[in-house]
Amino acid sequence: MMKRIISGIILMIGVLSMTSCNKPTETSKVTEQTPATESTTEENTTTESATEAVDGYVQITQEEAKSLMDSEKDYIILDVRTVEEFSEGHIEGAILIPDYEIGEKAEETLTDKNQLILVYCRSGRRSKLASAELAKMGYTNVKEFGGIIDWSYGTVTE
Secondary structure, eight states: OHHHHHHHHHHHHHHHHHHHHHSOOTGGGSOOOOOOOHHHHHHHHHHOOSOEEETTEEEOOHHHHHHHHHHOSSEEEEEOSOHHHHHHOBOTTOEEOOGGGHHHHHHHHOOOTTSEEEEEESSSHHHHHHHHHHHHTTOOOEEEEEEGGGOOSOOBOO
Protein backbone atom coordinates (compact mmCIF):
# COMPACT_ATOMS: atom_id res chain seq x y z
CA MET A 1 0.00 0.00 0.00
CA MET A 2 2.78 2.46 0.94
CA LYS A 3 4.68 1.65 -2.25
CA ARG A 4 1.55 2.40 -4.29
CA ILE A 5 1.13 5.83 -2.59
CA ILE A 6 4.78 6.74 -3.11
CA SER A 7 4.60 5.61 -6.74
CA GLY A 8 1.48 7.74 -7.24
CA ILE A 9 3.15 10.80 -5.73
CA ILE A 10 6.23 10.36 -7.90
CA LEU A 11 4.04 9.93 -10.98
CA MET A 12 2.08 13.11 -10.16
CA ILE A 13 5.30 15.09 -9.62
CA GLY A 14 6.63 13.85 -12.94
CA VAL A 15 3.44 14.76 -14.80
CA LEU A 16 3.31 18.22 -13.18
CA SER A 17 6.97 18.82 -14.03
CA MET A 18 6.49 17.90 -17.67
CA THR A 19 3.35 19.97 -18.13
CA SER A 20 4.75 23.04 -16.39
CA CYS A 21 7.92 22.94 -18.50
CA ASN A 22 6.00 22.73 -21.78
CA LYS A 23 3.40 25.36 -21.04
CA PRO A 24 4.63 28.85 -22.06
CA THR A 25 4.50 31.44 -19.35
CA GLU A 26 4.13 35.19 -19.78
CA THR A 27 7.90 35.69 -19.47
CA SER A 28 8.75 32.88 -21.88
CA LYS A 29 6.65 34.56 -24.60
CA VAL A 30 9.13 37.44 -24.73
CA THR A 31 11.24 37.49 -27.85
CA GLU A 32 14.49 35.62 -27.77
CA GLN A 33 17.21 37.43 -25.83
CA THR A 34 20.91 36.86 -25.49
CA PRO A 35 22.23 36.01 -22.05
CA ALA A 36 23.30 39.00 -19.98
CA THR A 37 27.06 39.14 -20.13
CA GLU A 38 29.41 42.02 -19.68
CA SER A 39 29.64 42.64 -23.44
CA THR A 40 25.94 42.19 -24.26
CA THR A 41 24.96 44.40 -21.35
CA GLU A 42 27.32 47.00 -22.73
CA GLU A 43 25.86 46.63 -26.22
CA ASN A 44 22.37 47.17 -24.82
CA THR A 45 23.56 50.24 -22.94
CA THR A 46 24.99 51.84 -26.04
CA THR A 47 22.18 51.02 -28.45
CA GLU A 48 19.03 51.66 -26.45
CA SER A 49 17.55 55.08 -27.02
CA ALA A 50 15.43 55.37 -23.90
CA THR A 51 16.82 56.04 -20.47
CA GLU A 52 16.18 53.52 -17.76
CA ALA A 53 16.03 54.12 -14.01
CA VAL A 54 17.82 51.41 -12.08
CA ASP A 55 18.78 51.21 -8.39
CA GLY A 56 18.42 54.96 -7.86
CA TYR A 57 20.42 56.05 -10.91
CA VAL A 58 19.57 56.45 -14.58
CA GLN A 59 21.12 54.33 -17.29
CA ILE A 60 21.66 56.26 -20.53
CA THR A 61 23.25 55.59 -23.88
CA GLN A 62 26.68 56.85 -24.77
CA GLU A 63 25.08 59.13 -27.35
CA GLU A 64 22.95 60.69 -24.61
CA ALA A 65 26.02 61.08 -22.39
CA LYS A 66 27.93 62.84 -25.18
CA SER A 67 24.96 65.11 -25.81
CA LEU A 68 24.85 66.04 -22.10
CA MET A 69 28.60 66.71 -22.15
CA ASP A 70 28.12 69.03 -25.12
CA SER A 71 25.08 70.87 -23.76
CA GLU A 72 25.47 71.00 -19.97
CA LYS A 73 27.91 73.15 -18.03
CA ASP A 74 27.98 71.88 -14.45
CA TYR A 75 28.62 68.14 -14.56
CA ILE A 76 31.26 65.60 -13.58
CA ILE A 77 32.48 62.74 -15.72
CA LEU A 78 33.41 59.98 -13.30
CA ASP A 79 35.74 57.18 -14.36
CA VAL A 80 35.54 54.27 -11.92
CA ARG A 81 38.32 52.12 -13.40
CA THR A 82 41.76 51.56 -11.87
CA VAL A 83 44.56 54.14 -11.87
CA GLU A 84 46.41 52.07 -14.50
CA GLU A 85 43.39 51.92 -16.81
CA PHE A 86 42.76 55.64 -16.39
CA SER A 87 46.37 56.51 -17.30
CA GLU A 88 46.14 54.43 -20.48
CA GLY A 89 43.29 56.63 -21.72
CA HIS A 90 40.15 58.29 -20.43
CA ILE A 91 37.43 60.67 -21.50
CA GLU A 92 38.67 64.24 -21.48
CA GLY A 93 37.75 66.04 -18.27
CA ALA A 94 37.02 62.83 -16.36
CA ILE A 95 37.98 62.44 -12.74
CA LEU A 96 39.03 59.11 -11.30
CA ILE A 97 37.56 57.37 -8.29
CA PRO A 98 38.04 53.61 -8.64
CA ASP A 99 34.82 51.68 -8.00
CA TYR A 100 36.28 50.04 -4.91
CA GLU A 101 36.95 53.50 -3.38
CA ILE A 102 33.53 55.09 -4.03
CA GLY A 103 32.33 54.63 -0.46
CA GLU A 104 35.48 56.20 0.98
CA LYS A 105 36.27 59.01 -1.47
CA ALA A 106 33.03 60.11 -3.16
CA GLU A 107 31.88 62.61 -0.55
CA GLU A 108 35.24 64.40 -0.39
CA THR A 109 35.48 64.69 -4.19
CA LEU A 110 31.81 64.88 -5.21
CA THR A 111 30.61 67.51 -2.78
CA ASP A 112 27.31 68.46 -4.48
CA LYS A 113 24.94 65.50 -4.24
CA ASN A 114 22.56 67.09 -6.78
CA GLN A 115 25.20 67.71 -9.45
CA LEU A 116 24.99 65.75 -12.70
CA ILE A 117 27.46 62.85 -12.51
CA LEU A 118 28.12 60.82 -15.66
CA VAL A 119 29.69 57.47 -14.73
CA TYR A 120 31.63 55.02 -16.89
CA CYS A 121 34.19 52.21 -16.59
CA ARG A 122 35.76 49.81 -19.07
CA SER A 123 32.74 47.74 -20.10
CA GLY A 124 29.80 48.91 -17.99
CA ARG A 125 29.78 46.47 -15.08
CA ARG A 126 31.73 48.53 -12.53
CA SER A 127 30.00 51.76 -13.53
CA LYS A 128 26.61 50.21 -12.73
CA LEU A 129 27.83 49.08 -9.31
CA ALA A 130 29.43 52.46 -8.58
CA SER A 131 26.30 54.32 -9.74
CA ALA A 132 24.12 52.23 -7.44
CA GLU A 133 26.51 52.94 -4.57
CA LEU A 134 26.40 56.69 -5.27
CA ALA A 135 22.60 56.59 -5.30
CA LYS A 136 22.62 54.78 -1.94
CA MET A 137 24.87 57.54 -0.61
CA GLY A 138 22.26 60.16 -1.55
CA TYR A 139 23.48 61.37 -4.95
CA THR A 140 20.38 62.33 -6.91
CA ASN A 141 21.56 62.98 -10.47
CA VAL A 142 23.69 59.96 -11.40
CA LYS A 143 23.67 58.78 -14.99
CA GLU A 144 25.56 55.65 -15.98
CA PHE A 145 26.59 55.24 -19.62
CA GLY A 146 28.58 52.04 -19.86
CA GLY A 147 32.15 51.45 -20.89
CA ILE A 148 34.98 53.22 -22.59
CA ILE A 149 35.59 50.20 -24.83
CA ASP A 150 32.59 51.34 -26.88
CA TRP A 151 33.23 55.09 -26.56
CA SER A 152 33.63 56.55 -30.06
CA TYR A 153 34.12 60.23 -29.14
CA GLY A 154 37.83 60.22 -28.34
CA THR A 155 40.02 59.81 -25.28
CA VAL A 156 43.09 61.46 -23.82
CA THR A 157 46.11 60.15 -21.92
CA GLU A 158 48.14 61.73 -19.19
